[in-house]
Amino acid sequence: xxxxxxxxxxxxxxxGTSLTIQCQVDSQVTMMFWYRQQPGQSLTLIATANQGSxxxxxxxxxxxKFPISRPNLTFSTLTxxxxxxxxSSIYLCSVEGDPNQPQHFGDGxxxxxx
Amino acid sequence: KQEVTQIPAALSVPEGENLVLNCSFTDSAxxxxxxFRQDPGKGLTSLLLIQxxxxxxxxxxxxxxxxxxxxxxxxxxxxxxPGDSATYLCAVTGNTPLVFGKGTRLSVIA
Numbered sequence: 655x656x657x658x659x660x661x662x663x664x665x666x667x668x669x670g671t672s673l674t675i676q677c678q679v680d681s682q683v684t685m686m687f688w689y690r691q692q693p694g695q696s697l698t699l700i701a702t703a704n705q706g707s708x709x710x711x712x713x714x715x716x717x718x719k720f721p722i723s724r725p726n727l728t729f730s731t732l733t734x735x736x737x738x739x740x741x742s743s744i745y746l747c748s749v750e751g752d753p754n755q756p757q758h759f760g761d762g763x764x765x766x767x768x
Numbered sequence: 769k770q771e772v773t774q775i776p777a778a779l780s781v782p783e784g785e786n787l788v789l790n791c792s793f794t795d796s797a798x799x800x801x802x803x804f805r806q807d808p809g810k811g812l813t814s815l816l817l818i819q820x821x822x823x824x825x826x827x828x829x830x831x832x833x834x835x836x837x838x839x840x841x842x843x844x845x846x847x848x849x850p851g852d853s854a855t856y857l858c859a860v861t862g863n864t865p866l867v868f869g870k871g872t873r874l875s876v877i878a
Contacts, residue, residue: 655814687865696857696868697812746811748866756802756814757859757866764809 656681656749660760667737667767674733675763677747682727685750688720691762692743700745703730737767770795774858774869781848782877789843789872791858796839802866803832803843804857812857816843848876 657680667673677686686703700720701709709722724730734741747760771794781787791801800819804812816825816832818841824833831844845852855873859866 658811660811685865696870697859697866698868699865702865748812753799754819756817757861758814759804759812761811 655756656683656751656758658747658749658758658760660747660763662763663761664764665766667765669738669767671737672733672735673737673765674731675745675747677730677732677760679728679749681751683749683751684727686724686730687748687750687757688722688730688732689746689748689759690743691746697746700732703732734765737765739767742766770798770860770862770864770867772858772860772867772869774856774872776872777870778873778875780875780877783848783850785848785876786844786846787848787874789845789856789858789874791841791843791869793839793841793860793867795862796836798836798860798862801832801834801841801858801860803830803841804859806855806857806871808854815856845874848874850876850878852876 659678661676688700689697691697699712700715701711703724705724721733744762746762750757773792775790802817803815818825818834829846834841853876855871857871859868
């Protein structure tokens with residue numbers, strides 16, 4: 655199974671600033687996803703990171719707030735822009751190489767906004 | 769819109785007990801169903817994946833079943849251990865990427 659490295663593992667940020675989260679996979683994968691897990695809640699899909707084209711965002715999430723890059727088949731970044739306390743969550747990167755295989759997740763980035 | 773529900777929300781059992789976690793989904797047109805484990809402050813570990821054409825999958829002390837027509841899945845854990853304490857998440861995929869339930873928080877007491 656794919657090994658996923660996410661950086662940073664946690665951060666504490668000031669209101670109004672932006673943070674970029676990196677996701678590196680040890681093998682080429684077709685699909686990469688970004689999820690958010692708010693405190694006490696389950697996971698919500700933010701967007702699908704498409705290689706070579708713009709990300710596909712789910713309802714309630716917009717590119718200006720969560721810009722995503724995917725320059726190749728092993729790497730993606732998610733930026734959380736103009737942060738507010740409501741953005742305090744765990745952000746998780748996930749990959750799927752084969753639809754018949756399990757989807758795998760990184761360890762997540764725990765983000766706190768003061 | 770697919771919705772996934774997990775019952776119970778929390779469960780506490782003594783070590784050695786067998787237990788069942790429940791998952792239900794509203795749209796039976798799924799491609800597969802996955803069970804995950806999440807330890808506090810950590811990411812998700814995939815436990816079992818059941819294709820829509822399958823009825824069950826087993827891994828060690830874990831057995832997951834799927835009844836697609838009724839929109840239900842169960843995760844059976846045999847001979848529970850304190851190390852099994854975690855949150856267990858059920859997720860389904862169909863025409864959309866994974867949709868998650870809110871999870872069952874399991875505590876196994878030594």
